[in-house]
Amino acid sequence: MEFRIERRSGVPTYLQIVRQVEQALRLGTLLPGDRLPTAKAVVAQTAVNVNTVLKAYRELERAGLVEPRPGLGTFVLQSLARPESEDDARLRSELEQWMERAARAGMDEEDVDALFADVRDTHYRRGTVRG
Amino acid sequence: MVETERAVLRLDGVGKQFRARWALRDCSLELPPGRVCALVGPNGAGKTTLLTLATGLRRPSSGRIDVLGHDPARTGMPTGASFVAQHKPLYRSFRVVEMLRAAAALNVTGQWDGAYTARLVDQAGIGLQERVRELSAGQRARIALAIALGRRPSLLLLDEPLAELDPLARRQVLGTLLAEAAETGMTVLMSSHVLADLEDACDHLVLLRHGRVRLAGDIDALLDTHRRLSGRARDTLPRTAVVHTSTTARQTTALVRGPGDTPTGFQVDRPSLEDVVLAYLQEAEDAA
Numbered sequence: 001m002e003f004r005i006e007r008r009s010g011v012p013t014y015l016q017i018v019r020q021v022e023q024a025l026r027l028g029t030l031l032p033g034d035r036l037p038t039a040k041a042v043v044a045q046t047a048v049n050v051n052t053v054l055k056a057y058r059e060l061e062r063a064g065l066v067e068p069r070p071g072l073g074t075f076v077l078q079s080l081a082r083p084e085s086e087d088d089a090r091l092r093s094e095l096e097q098w099m100e101r102a103a104r105a106g107m108d109e110e111d112v113d114a115l116f117a118d119v120r121d122t123h124y125r126r127g128t129v130r131g
Numbered sequence: 132m133v134e135t136e137r138a139v140l141r142l143d144g145v146g147k148q149f150r151a152r153w154a155l156r157d158c159s160l161e162l163p164p165g166r167v168c169a170l171v172g173p174n175g176a177g178k179t180t181l182l183t184l185a186t187g188l189r190r191p192s193s194g195r196i197d198v199l200g201h202d203p204a205r206t207g208m209p210t211g212a213s214f215v216a217q218h219k220p221l222y223r224s225f226r227v228v229e230m231l232r233a234a235a236a237l238n239v240t241g242q243w244d245g246a247y248t249a250r251l252v253d254q255a256g257i258g259l260q261e262r263v264r265e266l267s268a269g270q271r272a273r274i275a276l277a278i279a280l281g282r283r284p285s286l287l288l289l290d291e292p293l294a295e296l297d298p299l300a301r302r303q304v305l306g307t308l309l310a311e312a313a314e315t316g317m318t319v320l321m322s323s324h325v326l327a328d329l330e331d332a333c334d335h336l337v338l339l340r341h342g343r344v345r346l347a348g349d350i351d352a353l354l355d356t357h358r359r360l361s362g363r364a365r366d367t368l369p370r371t372a373v374v375h376t377s378t379t380a381r382q383t384t385a386l387v388r389g390p391g392d393t394p395t396g397f398q399v400d401r402p403s404l405e406d407v408v409l410a411y412l413q414e415a416e417d418a419a
Binding site for chain 2: 005007013039040041043044045046047048049050051052
């Protein structure tokens with residue numbers, strides 16, 4: 001996987017790496033047994049200090065998500081993806097229909113995001129991003 | 132932990148005078164091994180002077196410098212160190228292959244690793260038959276870096292390595308540099324007048340202002356030992372340990388050194404590296 005570091009996001013760099021791995025585990029693009037890129041490869045690609053990458057990997061290890069195997073690399077231990085249920089499939093198709101109506105009503109991506117976030121926050125009572 | 136590490140670069144009361152002007156004054160610092168250190172400060176702060184003293188290209192007017200156990204003022208730059216000047220001196224009329232041959236011939240005394248240099252040039256996608264003068268600034272920077280790394284240095288000194296590079300080349304040069312540093316454990320000291328270029332890359336900082344060391348240390352430790360306070364403009368801050376304060380119509384923010392009680396009405400945050408550096412640069416401004 002490739003990491004994208006946003007310099008001006010205000011989120012510490014190591015945390016951006018942690019969250020991108022978690023996201024990949026949630027989406028199933030990283031699966032148990034997969035190897036994370038080596039620290040050297042991440043450093044070469046992102047130009048961040050190696051200690052930052054190692055800190056992120058240690059954090060993931062502490063959370064029980066990955067495991068370093070000396071001389072071999074860091075491997076994924078568990079997935080964060082929920083198995084897709086019948087509910088998921090129905091909700092997805094309803095959301096797709098809703099999204100189509102929104103597009104027909106002339107809403108652009110940002111309008112949709114804002115509306116979605118507002119409704120979500122009202123329901124879940126969570127105004128702020130986790131962490 | 133730091134105390135037991137032997138510094139790869141040590142300055143002891145170093146000054147450098149050019150005619151009437153002191154470019155560096157009473158500079159003392161120790162750079163522990165394995166660090167990637169940013170040497171920052173505004174133009175004219177003394178960054179290049181410090182680097183040229185460390186390479187033995189110039190002699191200090193006062194004080195002592197130690198590079199890997201050697202005094203560069205007497206013996207020149209030790210073979211364990213490597214330096215790339217800002218303008219990245221290469222023979223422009225040479226083909227890349229000739230440049231690499233010249234570098235090998237000029238580095239017979241050290242432990243020159245020509246295969247390693249060739250590999251880095253190849254990774255950069257630069258053809259051996261290309262003329263140096265026809266390469267982009269980014270490609271020339273990567274050749275200069277590959278040659279500097281070919282000395283297999285334990286201390287690599289770089290003067291403004293990213294100046295004049297576009298954002299992509301900047302990331303490639305820095306990425307290569309950091310990946311090699313991660314693998315070999317070498318110490319890197321690189322200067323920049325743009326902190327943002329180095330903020331994520333470095334784990335150690337030396338801040339120069341008006342020829343003096345204003346701040347030096349591991350970045351995590353520097354951030355741990357400073358606090359950013361913000362509150363309403365009318366609440367007053369005790370002056371002790373305040374590095375710099377700025378006040379707008381409604382808000383006062385201050386960078387404070389060391390632990391202490393939080394004044395009532397103020398919020399405490401861990402500062403960013405930029406907060407710390409700007410505060411120290413402005414503190415120097417206030418005093419100047």
